[in-house]
Amino acid sequence: MRLATFRHDGRVRTGVVDGDQVRPFAGDPTMLEIISAGVPAALEGALPLADVRLLAPLQPTTLRDFVAFEEHVEGVRRSIDGSGGVPDAWYDAPTFYFTNPNRIYGPDDEVPFPAHSVNRDFELEVAAVAGPDGAIFGYTILNDWSARDLQKREMQVNLGPAKGKDFASSLGPWIVTADELERFKDSDGFLDLWCDVTVNGVEVGRDLLSNMGWTFETMIAYAGRDSRIVPGDVLGSGTVGNGGCLAELWGRNGRQDPPPLRDGDEVTLTVEGIGSLTNRIISGSKTETLPQARRRDPASARAERQH
Template structure:
């Protein structure tokens, strides 16, 4: 089934999508309560979808983003650091980083990029929502927005992305429960779904989700190894290949073609069997300059303090 969070008549509610209408859940549980405790009964009064505003389907407890597509790794490395190729370590395990669960946007929301960023990018992904016991509860579409110029500079510190990523992620339009997609698995257990992205209506990238290197079940198990995954955690597949983001194409083409996103651009991610997620790019307010870094001689400072 498809489970949504939506706003209707000034109230935020959850419900089950039924054709062109949504059936609100009795008792008005949050999506996290549904994921943790089970899907409740729907009320008897459906609401037409055209009368509601779909919101991000959940506020995740955590958001891990993997990098499970070999083709994406090669193209983006060419763009970010000019090296190209896939590191040997990529083949060892499904690597991930933690991004910001407090900056989640939903369907048709404007997404504010850092004003000082000019190399703005989308990332076409599918996200698995963890259920109880580190199982897969369901899936949704994920856009891992990226400020590539900020990311390129900060990753020279060798600590991973930070301000190039933590300003926004989009989820939606709803959660499709795992049972709905079981018949879409290939012989190795991968979900065989087409994923595509358009910018202002023009297709930029298209790939199969089954081109990922690990299943979501393996990725969840790896995330839980020596750690903990709880119901409501979100785990992104990483960006699909073949134009799943602009940076991959920049790396392969040797130039920024297609161009970076600009204010007013409309990005739509569509995943077969799940749905479409659309957002418009805008600029956040300008931020002030940071104070200059303090540089000192640590040994001299210690010696001075000991006198």
């Protein structure tokens, strides 16, 4: 079942996508209500998909993003900090970071990058949507947009990507319920789905989702350890390898080939069994330069204050 959030005649609604039509749910439940309480049985008359505006399928309660592909780690490390290989710690557990659940874009939305960022990048991912009791409710496509120049500078402080990431993530075009994708699972429980990305119609990367190091079930179990997973939490697979982002290719090629994204570029992520998610790149509003941190001798300040 493909579950969408959409706008029609000024109303935001949810419904079931079937071919080139969508059947709205009676009573207009939100996607989070559907994920938490179950898919309603009551449907209304079908609407042509061409007559509705698809939105991001849900507003996540949280958005965790993992890094589950060795090939991606190796290539991006070369691009971001000049080191090679995969850290030994990567093999210990499925590492993730939290990104911003309040800057979510949907299908065909324009995505504003920080105006002063020049190394703009996409990230091709699949995301699991958590349901009750930490079970997987369904899957959607995730584009974890990245300002690599900001990311490279900030991560020298040994914290997460921060402003290199939190300006935008895209989800869509809908949520495919977990039962629909069971037929794609291999004998080890990995989803064997082709994932590819094009920029302005030209293919840049293509990989199998089953090249992940951990299953989504393992990643959810790890995320919930000593913590809590609630319905509506979104957990990204991390970027696929073999060109799932530009930075991986920059690291492997030793130069920015293909070039960074520019205003007007159109990026399309396509995942077998789910669909396609397209966005166009623009620049956000210009921001003022912040003052640098005050340099201060803490010991001298404390000594002076005691007198």
